[in-house]
Amino acid sequence: MRTFVNESFKRLDADKQERIIRAAVNEFADRGYELANTNDIAERAKISVGSLFHYFDTKENLFLYIVQYGSRIIEQYIGQIVEDETKSVAERIEQLLHLVVRTSRQEKTLIRLYHEMSSLGNNDLLTKVPQSLESFTARHYIAMLQEGQKKGEVRPDLDISLAAFAMDNILMSLQYAYSCDYYNIRFQIYNNPWIDQEKNDEKVIAETLKFLCGALLVPENERKG
Amino acid sequence: MRTFVNESFKRLDADKQERIIRAAVNEFADRGYELANTNDIAERAKISVGSLFHYFDTKENLFLYIVQYGSRIIEQYIGQIVEDETKSVAERIEQLLHLVVRTSRQEKTLIRLYHEMSSLGNNDLLTKVPQSLESFTARHYIAMLQEGQKKGEVRPDLDISLAAFAMDNILMSLQYAYSCDYYNIRFQIYNNPWIDQEKNDEKVIAETLKFLCGALLVPENERKG
Amino acid sequence: MRTFVNESFKRLDADKQERIIRAAVNEFADRGYELANTNDIAERAKISVGSLFHYFDTKENLFLYIVQYGSRIIEQYIGQIVEDETKSVAERIEQLLHLVVRTSRQEKTLIRLYHEMSSLGNNDLLTKVPQSLESFTARHYIAMLQEGQKKGEVRPDLDISLAAFAMDNILMSLQYAYSCDYYNIRFQIYNNPWIDQEKNDEKVIAETLKFLCGALLVPENERKG
Amino acid sequence: MRTFVNESFKRLDADKQERIIRAAVNEFADRGYELANTNDIAERAKISVGSLFHYFDTKENLFLYIVQYGSRIIEQYIGQIVEDETKSVAERIEQLLHLVVRTSRQEKTLIRLYHEMSSLGNNDLLTKVPQSLESFTARHYIAMLQEGQKKGEVRPDLDISLAAFAMDNILMSLQYAYSCDYYNIRFQIYNNPWIDQEKNDEKVIAETLKFLCGALLVPENERKG
């Protein structure tokens, strides 16, 4: 795995590291990769541009590092839920849905930053972004569904990889709908919340859960033993 | 509805109009909004920059027009399928899935351009893009599912709006997976096609159809007379 | 005398001529020579740019023609007053002062346009502007003062040319103070009119008259027979 | 008082500051605000455009700074003369006239630059230029004349503000006549110097002095005690 930071960055005290990361996350999430300004990031982080380029050789590297950093945080959230084999698949999916809504509040900038990555156009940057989060998610969703298939919860006729992909698409789209402007506008065309937000969130979660369970699971009454 | 073109553009002969549109679609799809170069667009279209800015007052307007133009084409493709009430819901969904694969070949640039729009960073351009395609899609998917619900094909317990949203998310994600670099890479993590492409497409379509039908439809054997 | 118009312009019907002149006067006065836009002038005049450039070969020529046109109008105003030998010099100066105030209301755009000319920078345009108004004014002011000197009204020890120049400077500065933004702001530093405008105008005229008479004329009580 | 420079400019060594100022003064004075070219200014000053825009955020700010800078220099010249209460009003006016001629040689570009400001078309830049020189001049001329009135040198019946305004107009017009092309051409209509320049300057000064003293002062023989 390529690393995008120089050693010098790792030697920094935690506070400075955090300031830089926060500044970069905010700038990239706010203005997008192209419009983000490295001078502004340095200023926000209260370091000099020179230093910033000591830590990260290029703007690109800084961005990729930040994406990687964000990925790890999101991976943790997801991992905790998905790896819990004591829960049924349905329960874990429900928890993932709650996570989507929760992170869209707590980690909105991180999500937006992450989404920026998918819009890097066709420049070669894209080939360099680590698919760690994607791989992580894929691996875990597949594992969960396979396990669920063994336990008779998940439909036996499904191609697990593609089913996991479809599930991931649903979760990702919902995440963006909650965090990113364009997808939020699109969301509202389908779901203009007249009732209060909290109730609406519950409804969205319940319906999406119903959708995913319908797609993935063997109906309760048809399960063996 | 705002128009983004000046009258002078509409007066142009079809060939020139097409050259300009094609040049712009390509440039925006290839490089993204920020990096797209108006001088290059003019050159590609074999007109002068001056003329380009006679037809479209700003780069922004050019982009918005091109997005609108692309939307209309995609709307036609979708409309033809979804509005055909002689077909069952399942059949129409299957056709939509075939459409996704087919357009990802024939209209890849258009799709990529469209995706660029969803990634406009957080600048105010976003608030100016017309959501015609999104509205169109929402309206039609909802209508189809409602109709299907009446006919007993679609599960009676679903919230149609949110079900349509979920379905749209699946279709959109798949479309991007077939057309846009980032989403394609992500797709391959789940589905690395060792077999030949055509067979793989069939499989993807079949599995996604299964997923959507499971989520949306009343199982055949449970339907009433 | 160079002419700046083509014959074709003179053949135009009076209405079209006037529309063009008015459009040009306004545009040049509003935005200054450099910023004035020939396309806008044509549009305002409801003719095509092509036609505009048939009548006037260049933007420069159009401007010079317009200046010349304005000069003639102003010359007429001034000529009527200054050439009236039945009046004393003091009376004529008083009338000129009233003219300054009056034209600053009725012909403000013309004055502003005229002032634009003095700001043409150092380009060669300047050497081409007709000094007809300047010559006219010089000739007439000198004549008036010479005549006044013969009649014993004007101080015998004055160099008439330079006295006329000083008087012209006073009148010109006051004109600009009443018509042009920068000079108006400067004027207000000296004369912030607390009382109503009309009374203030009277005061300005009276004091300037006193100033000019003090400078130019033999005091009443010292005049011979 | 708004400042138009960034701190970074003030930190520059004197030589570089001077090069930039000189380059800008020349460019603006030569070509006027609109036509002045920031790239040329940077080149003339032997710095990069980037640097220029570090010191001054916009062309507008650069211009305003330069005007402010010029104003201060001119204020010093004028202040030294006008504030000297040991001299009679007539003596001080004579010195001002000599100053006009002298600066028209030594600081011609500055004067021209200053004149450019008064010709800023009608754009909003005008409202942003500081009227410090104008205020300075007004304040000092008024003070001098008031003092002169107390001492019995200046006519008691004059409105001091308007008299000062008229005097300023004369001095300003003469200054432009000596420094700016258009006003110089106009000047020559009244005063075509056949004799040598130096003698002509003397004559112009003498006659203008006579004019101003006639307008402003109590004749020597009528003064009390």
Place this chain on the structure above:
DNA sequence: GATGAATGAGGGTTCATTCAT
């Protein structure tokens, strides 16, 4: 004569990156 579409050089401004201190 009249039209108005077409031209394209030119200019203010930005910003990732370097490097002397």
Place this chain on the structure above:
DNA sequence: CATGAATGAACCCTCATTCAT
């Protein structure tokens, strides 16, 4: 190591003038 001044290529947009119709 840290600083931040300096660089300069690159980009969007304007507008006087031409010329085919």
